[in-house]
Amino acid sequence: MIIELNEENFDKEIENGLKVIEFYTTWCSYCMKQRIELQEFENSQIKIGIVDGDESPNIINRYKIQGYPTFIVFKNGEKIDEFSGLHNKSQLLNQLVKYI
Numbered sequence: 001m002i003i004e005l006n007e008e009n010f011d012k013e014i015e016n017g018l019k020v021i022e023f024y025t026t027w028c029s030y031c032m033k034q035r036i037e038l039q040e041f042e043n044s045q046i047k048i049g050i051v052d053g054d055e056s057p058n059i060i061n062r063y064k065i066q067g068y069p070t071f072i073v074f075k076n077g078e079k080i081d082e083f084s085g086l087h088n089k090s091q092l093l094n095q096l097v098k099y100i
Contacts, residue, residue, distance in 0.1 A: 002038055005049040007056045013049055015077040018099055020092075021049040023060065028068040030086045040089045046096065073099060 005013055005021065013019065022038065024031035041048055053060045053068060063072060063079070073081040073096065083095055 001044075001047055002042060003047070003049045005051045005056070005059075007058050010049075010051065010056070010059055011077075014074040017047065017076065019047050019049055019074045020096060021051060021072050021074065023051050023053055023063070023065045023068060023070045023072070025053045025068050027054075031069045034069045034086055037087065037089050037092065041092075046100075071095075075099065 003013060014021065022031075022034065024034065035050075038048055038050070051059055053065060063082075067084055069086065070084040071082065071087075071092075072079055080099065081095070087095070
């Protein structure tokens, strides 16, 4: 399940459970390729949020996002991992399996 997050719903959405958040921009070609890979998780139990960096600058500043795409893994509202760059489905699963 992919959920669009913004400055209004971000904190509420990450407060419970395990969430993977992708920080992206609409002008980033790697982000657009990443979206295709994220769609592979559409019917999975893995909850993925996406944050448009141009639309939510306060969140970008809070987590000091330097490039796109960047992923942060949250567990019950706490940041537990961060990685960046374009990843295919199996690479993403390898990053996440240690937290599932």
